[in-house]
Amino acid sequence: MSVPRELSAPFVVLGPSGVAIRTRLKGLTAGDEEVLRLVGAHLGSLASRDLKRRCAEGLEHSTDMWAQRKRALTEESSSRWAGSITKATHDQWALSRRAQLAHIQALEAGVRTIAHRLSLPVGEKGTKRAPGGYRSRQEWFAKTRRLPVLEDRLAAERADRAAGRVRVARGGKRLARNRHHLDQAQLTEAAWRQHWEASRWFLQADGESGKRFGNETIRLTPDGEVSIKLPAPLAYLANARHGRYVLTGTVAFHHRGEEWADRVAANRAVAYRIHLDTDRNRWYLTASWTIPPVKTVPLAQARAGGMIGVDTNADHLAAWRLDAHGNPVGAPRRFFFDLDGPAGYRDAQVRHALARLLHFAKRHGLSIAIEDLDFAAEKTREKHGRHKQFRKLISGMPVSRLRSRLVSMAAELGITIVAVDPAYTSKWGAQHWQKPLTGDKRATTRHDAAAVAIGRRALGHPIRRRTAPPRTHQSDGCGHRTAQAGPGARGREETRPRIPGPRTRSVRAGCGANAGDQDAQHRSGRPAEHGFWQQHSLPLSL
Known part of the structure; x- marks a missing residue:
């Protein structure tokens, strides 16, 4: 008989640490969309180049290398754009490392399972803790071929992790693979190309507390005006002072709008991201900021x-x-x-x-x-x-x-x-x-x-129900024992308290003082019925 594993204790889940709200950029002109495409494509190429350099550095990365990359990006954009790009690069590299570790653990589990089942005779039944042998010789032979494949993959992944090497596709590995399976993805080559380019654009900027409206790169005023700090090579597209481009139309947040307005008015940091939904051909603006952890x-x-x-x-x-x-x-x-x-x-x-x-x-x-x-x-x-x-x-x-x-x-x-x-x-x-x-x-x-x-x-209660007493004792004998009283509740195993008034039609109000003592009542099967009987000394005829 298998022994249940040790259970972890219940805990209160921590609340969220950040907020993200989104709204649509409406009223954009053809010129506005062209500027957004040019800025996104230019910064996306810089982000791809920076990610390639970060992956090449591997585990040898240092703060000096980070500073060198940022200085190289500043010449082709701005210091704030360079900071946002390098931060996004580090986040993506760290995420790839976590995914790599999870993949290694999955491969190790697969190798252990196959090796264990191959060591058992064909057809042997398993237990709740461990699987049995394979059902047929054909399946057993197929798994002998699969085991070396998984071991080779595991060795390659372990070598990559030891060397600090990760494989990342900006835009997503799934979308990259869809290029070779356009029929299954129900996409044309032109539609896939549009998805691929839009997913590789970079139009996001981190917030800065103390700066005007909480962000100097992508600025959103309380009135809803959106402006972007253009990179140095695209400064000729500016339609406002200091190399900025102001989009046509205004935006408003319908969800958490008041909270966002309070942060902007106090010049607290707000991060923004602009992206294109290629399926709907709509532009969206996402605002996000951190919040103090909720006290549980x-x-x-x-x-x-x-x-x-x-x-x-x-x-x-x-x-x-x-x-x-x-x-x-x-x-x-x-x-x-x-x-x-x-x-x-x-x-x-x-x-x-x-x-x-x-x-x-x-x-x-x-x-x-x-x-x-x-x-x-x-x-x-x-x-x-x-x-x-x-x-x-x-x-x-x-x-x-x-x-x-x-x-x-x-x-x-x-x-x-x-x-x-x-x-x-x-x-x-x-x-x-x-x-x-x-x-x-x-x-x-x-x-x-x-x-x-x-x-x-x-x-904090056990899942198992308390065992119910016999049917004849559920009410009068021992009380309702199936009621789930706490372990420390006083009187949980005692009889029910007496309620004034008749309990049956044959008993007058105020009687039944011994209702809690079942032995004092003349009922079938009780000691009072089978006890020693002796006639009273007073004659019954008097």
Whole structure:
């Protein structure tokens, strides 16, 4: 019998550390768009060159090398543009290093799994902890061919990491590969070229506190006027003083507009990014800034009054409200979303489902308990093998997107998020809660039972229900033992307190003083009925 792994303790999730809002650049003339294209293409070429140089430096990079790169870029742009480019280069290189490490860990897991299964006889069954042998000789032979391939890839990745070498494609590796599969991507060569060039443009500038309106490179005034500091080779395009170009029309932020206006009025740092949506042929402006970390509430305060347990699934969120003792209250709730469609549609579906969940939690004034899911090591073909449908299922679950969205949206409403260990929640929830919560008018699903298990774990209660006493003792013998009282509650195992008034039609009001003592009542099977009987000395006829 396998022993369950040690579970990590629940914790309160930290709030977001930054804010990003977006608006559309409307009313641009053909000249404005041409200037944006020229500036983006010029700065994009500088960013590509700087990224190539940074990748060539590898682990030998130093602050002096950084300063040299920045000085070289300043001659062809400006000091502020050069600072933004070099910072973006370092962020992209660091992200590539983290992705490289994750890829190495996935390859190591695949090599271990194949080597273990090849060492077992064909057809041997596995356990819950370790997989068994392969099903057939044909599959076993195919895996013997695949194992050296993975080992070669692993050796190459380890060598690259030791040398500090990363492989980055500005614009995205997926879009670069689509060039060779235009039919599958449903793109023409001209359309792909437009996507590729727009994705490689560089039109973003970091903010500076104390400078006018918080940014000297891309400036946005409180009235909505947008102006750009042109690079030195494109200074002849300026239509304002000091080598700036002012765009036609004004912009406004409908979301967090007041917060943005306060920062701009106080000259606090705001970063801006301009990009082109090639599918819609629209230009957008994104403003972002950092915020102080939200002070999290103690876990005991988050548990006060109960919690809402949420089980994350591929097409819906299953939620159930629990009281402070871990008892399900009311009916289960399900918040559905559809992930079939373009990225914008899928993102909107997730956002709407989370909005309904948060409004449900806000009405009851409760915190939300959710699993700390991470399928990075759970969706490999070596772990699940033939189970392609299951791999597709967990790969399609928007775990990271849902988690980041939920944290940021909950912070706006002042709702606390508690993360719990996801181990055994579905299994134990179905084992202990699915059948008891199923009635004639309500069919409890496995996901609903998992939501109860998640909520109980976040509240600090065991998932397992307390064993119910025999039917004849559930009420009068020992009280309602299935009620989930806290371990420290006084009288949790005692009989119910006496309520004044008749308990049955044959008992008058004010009687039943010994209702708590079952042995003093003449009931079937009680000691009072089988005790020693002796007639009273007074004759019955008197």
